[in-house]
Amino acid sequence: MSEHVIEVPYSHLHPGLILDAPADTDDFLVLFGDDSESRAKLLRDDTGRPVLRLGGYMTARGTVIDERVWTVREAARHGNRVHLRLGHSLP
Template sequence: MDECVEPGRITVDYSHLFPGVVVRADRIADEFDVVFSDGVRTEAGILHDDDGSAALDVVGYATAAGTMLPGRIWPIISIEDVGSEVNIALGPYLR
């Protein structure tokens, strides 16, 4: 029997992602709902490479101000447990 797993939630303190940003996740998951500071939402998933590295694959979205941002793959440079949340630091986007 297949179980439906709820996506995790990532909270971003900005209206967009950028190299070096640290986002907060409620837990580590394969799929996430992403919520930006301007209230805009999108989806993201974790990609894993054979060498053990991981990246966050974020679906494109428009900010509340109307700026269109394309989908991007952001390498995960660190993951740190902080209380009941997880901080995920992102490096420069790969594409």
């Protein structure tokens, strides 16, 4: 696995999912379990809390997923990776 890639075993993100993200960048590729992919960027909201912006993509079954911003409930660094526990997506 490349350092700037997050692998997700599902075709969608969901609350509670823990992402194993690169710690040395805020911009990375998300590879989903159905072979679809999207770009993601770790940002900060107005209060300084981390949020994840996931670009729009199409699943292997043809479902179009619009760009979404996800809250991050927890972020814990582990060496050159950071584990991000997702909260809910923002409207």
